[in-house]
Amino acid sequence: MAALALSALLLVIFGPLVLDRFSLNVLARSMIYAMLAVTVDLLWGYTGILTFGQAAFFGVGAYATAMVLTHIGASPSLFVLALVAAILVPLVLGLAVGWLSFYHGSTPLYATVISLVVPIVITQLIYSGGIWTGSSSGMVGYQTLPLGLPGFFRLTGVCLLVLAVVAFVFVRSDAGRLLVAIRDNETRVAYLGISPARIKIALMAVLAGVAGLAGFLFANASGVVAPENSGFVFGTELVVWTALGGRGTIFGPLLGAIGIDYLSANLSGELPFLWQLVVGGLFVVMIILLPGGLASLVTARFAQGGRKRRLDALPSATRVDAMALCAPVVSVTGLGKSFGALSVLKGIDFTIRPGELVSVVGPNGAGKTTLMRCLSDGTEAIEGRVEIGGRDIAGLPPQKVVALGVGRKFQVASVFDSMTVAECLRMVRMRHERPALTQSPDAIDLPPAAIEILRLTGLTDMADRHVSLLSHGQRQALELAMVVALEPRLILLDEPTAGLSKAERMTIGVVLKRLTADLGFAAILVEHDLDFVREISSRIVVLHQGKLVLDGTVEDVVQSETVRTIYSGGAHA
Numbered sequence: 001m002a003a004l005a006l007s008a009l010l011l012v013i014f015g016p017l018v019l020d021r022f023s024l025n026v027l028a029r030s031m032i033y034a035m036l037a038v039t040v041d042l043l044w045g046y047t048g049i050l051t052f053g054q055a056a057f058f059g060v061g062a063y064a065t066a067m068v069l070t071h072i073g074a075s076p077s078l079f080v081l082a083l084v085a086a087i088l089v090p091l092v093l094g095l096a097v098g099w100l101s102f103y104h105g106s107t108p109l110y111a112t113v114i115s116l117v118v119p120i121v122i123t124q125l126i127y128s129g130g131i132w133t134g135s136s137s138g139m140v141g142y143q144t145l146p147l148g149l150p151g152f153f154r155l156t157g158v159c160l161l162v163l164a165v166v167a168f169v170f171v172r173s174d175a176g177r178l179l180v181a182i183r184d185n186e187t188r189v190a191y192l193g194i195s196p197a198r199i200k201i202a203l204m205a206v207l208a209g210v211a212g213l214a215g216f217l218f219a220n221a222s223g224v225v226a227p228e229n230s231g232f233v234f235g236t237e238l239v240v241w242t243a244l245g246g247r248g249t250i251f252g253p254l255l256g257a258i259g260i261d262y263l264s265a266n267l268s269g270e271l272p273f274l275w276q277l278v279v280g281g282l283f284v285v286m287i288i289l290l291p292g293g294l295a296s297l298v299t300a301r302f303a304q305g306g307r308k309r310r311l312d313a314l315p316s317a318t319r320v321d322a323m324a325l326c327a328p329v330v331s332v333t334g335l336g337k338s339f340g341a342l343s344v345l346k347g348i349d350f351t352i353r354p355g356e357l358v359s360v361v362g363p364n365g366a367g368k369t370t371l372m373r374c375l376s377d378g379t380e381a382i383e384g385r386v387e388i389g390g391r392d393i394a395g396l397p398p399q400k401v402v403a404l405g406v407g408r409k410f411q412v413a414s415v416f417d418s419m420t421v422a423e424c425l426r427m428v429r430m431r432h433e434r435p436a437l438t439q440s441p442d443a444i445d446l447p448p449a450a451i452e453i454l455r456l457t458g459l460t461d462m463a464d465r466h467v468s469l470l471s472h473g474q475r476q477a478l479e480l481a482m483v484v485a486l487e488p489r490l491i492l493l494d495e496p497t498a499g500l501s502k503a504e505r506m507t508i509g510v511v512l513k514r515l516t517a518d519l520g521f522a523a524i525l526v527e528h529d530l531d532f533v534r535e536i537s538s539r540i541v542v543l544h545q546g547k548l549v550l551d552g553t554v555e556d557v558v559q560s561e562t563v564r565t566i567y568s569g570g571a572h573a
């Protein structure tokens, strides 16, 4: 990669000696567009945010530059002012757009619609700006940086190269992998105690600033800015170039943008309308035949050679101390939950202490999964009160409930499909360590209990195996190890043995007994397999039609006439 970067630097430095003026002009612009394509790739390719809004931030940066240089003047200090404005104004706008797009409760579609609206609004503002923005004529005639064409070619080339190298290092770091984790499974990221919304807002703001920097370069290199520079047609072109180049690769979108823009400049004169049709047709063909873009032809060859990771046990023991054993981990009082007119949970009361493994059983639709949701997400509208470690969780989103010591394992294993086992486990540690922006360590430190689960289930030897290659049981075990690596006080397990073989079920049973009886975790287990429940539970709670009908020992439940009636389908509220 260093050799590639060095070759690119030499091309940028010596390019003006061999290229004609037309090519220099077009390529300087193409490289600026390539900077934008890299930002689109980080947002869409790596984080899964389909955005058309980068054009708006680019336009704002370009107009901020042109407006400073036109209305205030051009001097060395004013060029610095223009540069600061070109970065800061889009950055603040990006922060506001990010907040609007990713506030709690918004959907990915909503974020994409906002990214379509922003360029339209910015373009309208430019049209309505009168002499301040030049309206439909744009702005021209302001003084630009005195660099000449070769100077601009080299400046934009170096900026693109620096951005590409920074992006390339970043996407391999812990912070970069966290973006991929958000793309793969945002819910799991939240249930690891990390706020995806915060990360996405910060990313959008920073990349809006980078788009603004590209706008500064464009306004200086071209000497003209126009409303189309911030329009959603341009925003769509950026998405097309990124897709054609190969999203999620950095260099694919970079070369895609340069290649298509350069070809467009050469061919659009001779084939003005046909060329657009060719690009559009190519996009459709590519999406069908090569969804990974052109870069996937190259990356597929190199994908196999993954990096070797080591799983190390942290020195600290996770055993809950004797003092804490006295206080309830979870306390539920009068819990009720309705979906419209349908009342799913009614007047549930129970308390769970450290070391207890409480199984929640009941027929389908009894409200078991809903109960788990109410215990792990304080934003669910409920009646009554749920306290974790003595703190009412009302209003707290999942990542804040995780911070109180709750780990949730979902019914369908919730892991990161495009990562390796080691990478998934590394993501769990991001709550305890600030994600590094430039690197990711080879050794992954995990609590001993998590290491033990991996050992018992044979995953310690599969650290570098891709999650997509794991069996159903291995995925369940990996998710359990991830949840335990959070070092929670309370583990919520929704049918952890569903679809597992008898041997795998026994292993999970051993692991759960060890976690609760030996290490002092509290656990709530939703389970249909009553033999399994009988073997490992310290207490059993029976739910029926949303009501808690029995809370007792295994013996109590086995001998209960009510439970027998419920399971034979005879009890009705």
Ligand SMILES: Nc1ncnc2c1ncn2[C@@H]1O[C@H](COP(=O)(O)OP(=O)(O)OP(=O)(O)O)[C@@H](O)[C@H]1O
Binding pocket: 339, 342, 344, 362, 363, 364, 365, 366, 367, 368, 369, 370, 371
């Ligand atoms: N988001 C929702 N909107 C409307 N109704 C819901 C929603 N989630 C659950 N329900 C209803 O609440 C009831 C309880 O569902 P829940 O999934 O909690 O049951 P369960 O005991 O976990 O069932 P199972 O054993 O089949 O998983 C069901 O009637 C279900 O249809």
